[in-house]
Amino acid sequence: MTATPLRFLERLPLLWDRRAIAYGVAVALSIAACAIRIGVDHLLPPGFPFLTFFPAVIISSFLLGRGPGSAAALLCSVLAWYYFIAPRQGFTLGVDTAVALLFYAAVAAVDIALVHWMQQANHRLRDERERNADLALRSGLLADRTEVLFRELQHRVSNNLQMIGAVLALQKRGIADPAAALALDNAATKITLIGRIQRQLYDTSGSLIALDQFLHQLTADVIEAGGNPGIVHSVSAPPGVMLPLTR
Template identity: 55%
Template sequence: MPSFGRTLERLPLLVDQRRLAYGITIALCAAAWWLRLILDPLFPPGFPYLTFFPAVILSSFLFGRGPGIVAAVLCGLLAWYFFIPPLQSFGLQRGTPLALLFYVGVVTVDILLVHWMQVANRHLSRERERTAQLAARTEILFEELQHRVSNNLQMVGAMLSLQQRSTQDEEARRAIGDAASKLQLIGRIQRGLYGSRGEPLAIGTFITRLVEDLAESSGKPGVRHIMDSSTPLMLAPERAIPIALIVAEAVANAIEHGFADRDRGTIKISIASDGAMLSLTVADDGRGVPDDFDIARQDSLGLRIARSLAQGIGATLSIRPARPGTILRLEHIPTGSDS
């Protein structure tokens, strides 16, 4: 159906070759006349225009209003001369004017309807082109906005990193460094929230891109990252960004602490959906956390931020030993699909 619609939008044909269009129109009229002659013995009296109507409609449909009018006049004259008594003359009998008036009315309506349809199709084609141009411009502006927001966040992070170098207090340096890295991370997340056309990405695709980005900047190419996600769900930014920050914190902790004494290992991220709820798991085979590890008692800035983000989206966050390694679970994440 879409290809048929595009074909209709290209009508009328031969706009730049009108002589050919009129020539084909005359040929269609001649074919209609010949067919009417052949079928005349089979038709009862009173059907002089039967094969001529299709010629008029087809000429109008294919070549436009002008050839349609020529076809209407030529077919009308042929039908009048050969098939309306008195035959082979343009004489008028009692019912001839009524028959001619009927023919003129029908072909006029046919030509006008075809013409209006083609005008509407041309308007539709122009509107589609304008819409496509507007969509392309919107896409460019959206990408530019995304890049500007991301770049501004990363620039602020870079400025904080510069400030960190001139700060003497060790605790302040660490806090500024954490804030700088978080801002730069948010900038990368913001850049990856949407596809190349501005469409929101499925959470699995979004997290996959984020993890690949983190892997490239980790400095440990021997650490493998495995992504396991079959959900096509797309989350709003207010849910996707906190999830991405928690995943980034889990990956960073695995690389920094779990694989602190080795250059190889595996980090697996799994995402699953169950109705209106989403669950996410980050597991590594590194050194692992102690058996008595309690996330509620941890004072590191990253874990405190992760707890706060999980509470903000109504999810449950837990970290426990996996033997080997560590497993982080983010469960009962509302997807918003039921609203």
């Protein structure tokens, strides 16, 4: 079933906020069914008084709901009884007439109940889909908010590391001891390295990391942080190896 017919079924019954019009349409369908039955009466054998009235009841229930469908069933029973159950144009109640009316009432009740249950199921399906859509929207908004908060956290961590490095650099200017100054310089370099690695690893986009590039950069940063310039390094890593951030 395509989306358009499904959405139409979920909107049934029609004219829910205009019940007077809905009942009027049900009456019109019943009268039309009676007119059609009168028109084809000469083509039918005796014994089919409700032939065109069942479709009117089903259509009224399907399009307009249980109330208008029940009204159409009642009106159709009266019209069929008066015009098409012998003796015609009267309301004589005999055994045969009572059996025919009871049979009609049972079938009409079953039809109305089945249509009503189908519409209730469609309404529950629509409500469930709307709840799922609302949950998906809430989840998307929550995920966006979480990503924004995470990015802000990483930004603040990077700023704090830079601030610590700047404080160490300022502290270094007031120290005359070369060893102490070198220690502060090495500490500032290591903090800068930590911030650089942290930005590489904690990426909210979830992208994969090229292992060879990451190892080259990491090795260079570690050597730089060691404070021993002139060290030559070589990293042997096959290209094309991608790892998720969790690895």
